[in-house]
Amino acid sequence: MPRLVDHAARRREIIHVTWRLVARHGLDSVTMRDIAAEAGYANGALNRYFAGKDELLQASFEYVFAQTNDRVAAAIGDRRGLEALRAFCLEVLPLDETRVLEARIVVSFWGRTVADDRFAGVNAVALREWRTQVVGWLQEARRAGDVPAAVDADLAAAHLLAFLMGAQTFVVAEEPLLTPHQQRAALDAHLAQISR
């Protein structure tokens, strides 16, 4: 077993180095050679852990997604309904340096999905998972009487996710279109519109 654990830990280390490099320089500029150098491996040695750059990029996107989901689970704790939904949104919005780097990875990755069906599929799975969760929180909120029965949970979930994804695209503009303070204000306006 120690060898297997070791292999998984090494993969995580390499992914972590990759996502930092990609967030800073973009997918196109980062080579397997750069990643090996930054992670302290000889050039060919990464192949034991990842078959190629595409596999590594997919793992990096999935790592960012899993990292966000871990923070979401911790932030939600026992919260349900609208409060859980708000906690989720606050972990996805690019409110601090880590989440800005994550948004840069995600925007870089989206660019690749246009040309690559495998990447498009990975992105679609992640988006659908989030939509299902958001719909679930909205349904809880409806049962608790916090969201009117007239609100279409599927539509409201996709509308809210569009806002969150759009806020991620803003991080690649030179000057952010929404400051962290404005992101929170826009989120509260958005949730107020669903719950009133």
Next chain:
Amino acid sequence: MPRLVDHAARRREIIHVTWRLVARHGLDSVTMRDIAAEAGYANGALNRYFAGKDELLQASFEYVFAQTNDRVAAAIGDRRGLEALRAFCLEVLPLDETRVLEARIVVSFWGRTVADDRFAGVNAVALREWRTQVVGWLQEARRAGDVPAAVDADLAAAHLLAFLMGAQTFVVAEEPLLTPHQQRAALDAHLAQISR
């Protein structure tokens, strides 16, 4: 003059071919050779019109932006305030095949902005131009009494643009998260929230 006109017309033709290829296959997969072949030029002949792929990509993004703005101007006509704003949004949302292709170009381009400051600057200029226009329509709507004085036009503009940009990112998911019908419904809910 005919030679100059010719040059500009040729540039437009090449840009048009480029954006169709990029929308279909993504930025990374499309080469200058592909573009030359599709446009009916010998391989080196594109250099008379564009210094390289980056210049051509930037021109393609600006072409999509200008094309959208032309449609916006035509759709708005004499409309002002909220009606003008709604017409703008309907031209930006990926509601038909042309606008889905445009969204694919834009998402591809955003991916490149992470690594390339020149592209990031071009994107920032376009976003700021739209924000200024949206703020202007919201101020008109406020003067007409259609939007409460309490609405922060800068915040509302950026929030609405985030929704529009997020809807663009959805086109790269396999199955769209918002059907055209749902995009319109989400837009109307969004505008109702600003104007009520």
